[in-house]
Amino acid sequence: QVQLVESGGGLVQAGGSLRLSCAASGGTVSTYVMGWFRQASGKEREFVIAISRSGGTTYDTPSVKGRFTISRDNAKNTVYLQMNNLKPEDTANYYCAARVGYFYSSGATFDYWGQGTQVTVSS
Numbered sequence: 462q463v464q465l466v467e468s469g470g471g472l473v474q475a476g477g478s479l480r481l482s483c484a485a486s487g488g489t490v491s492t493y494v495m496g497w498f499r500q501a502s503g504k505e506r507e508f509v510i511a512i513s514r515s516g517g518t519t520y521d522t523p524s525v526k527g528r529f530t531i532s533r534d535n536a537k538n539t540v541y542l543q544m545n546n547l548k549p550e551d552t553a554n555y556y557c558a559a560r561v562g563y564f565y566s567s568g569a570t571f572d573y574w575g576q577g578t579q580v581t582v583s584s
Contacts, residue, residue: 463488463573465557470578473547477582481542483557483575490533491516494560495540496571497531499553499580508567509555510542520564524550547582554579 469481483495496511510521512531519531530543540557555578558571 463490463493463559465559465573465575467555467557467575467578470555470580472581472583475547475549475582475584477547478543478545479547479580481544481555481557481578481580483540483542485538485540485559488559488573489535490538490540490559491535493573494562494564494569494571495531495533496558496560496564497529497542498556498558498571499551500556500577501553504553506556507553511560511564512540513564518564520567522567544580547580549582549584552580552582 464486466484473479497509499509500506510531512519516533528546532541557575559573560571
């Protein structure tokens with residue numbers, strides 16, 4: 462029953478940084494595997510990164526490794542996606558998602574989704 466609301470998207474120049482926020486209500490982010498997905502225009506939705514319920518383990522796709530970081534602020538009931546060294550190919554609508562079960566692979570299904578926030582990277 463958790464509701465997720467993303468914010469922080471926008472237009473940024475290549476090489477720049479952006480932090481997306483995912484505010485949760487109706488549930489606590491610490492009880493879910495939290496993840497970020499993205500979908501570029503005309504492309505399939507892609508898994509980006511996820512964090513375990515404990516916050517001790519993260520999983521990401523190779524294309525963002527070393528550049529993107531996911532974190533939780535349990536006091537604020539919010540999950541963040543820190544995006545550094547952004548590239549034009551990162552341009553997409555980014556979605557926050559919550560999974561009830563443990564994370565086993567990038568193909569794991571997520572149960573709750575936010576509305577998305579657009580990130581556009583220009584050169």
